[in-house]
Amino acid sequence: MPTCDHCDAHVSEGFARVFTDDGGELRACPNCSANAGIAEVSRERAYQSQI
Known part of the structure; x- marks a missing residue:
């Protein structure tokens, strides 16, 4: 089962x-993250990990 790389929670x-x-x-x-902002949070975390 896949997991979130940020919090290690299981996802479908x-x-x-x-x-x-x-x-x-x-x-x-x-x-x-907030359900309405998952894509935005994901992009922000990806950007921050590149800095």
């Missing part, structure tokens, strides 16, 4: 398929 296969980035990272999930 479908959720991982939609929100995993091109590098295979799942940087946000409903457990560690």
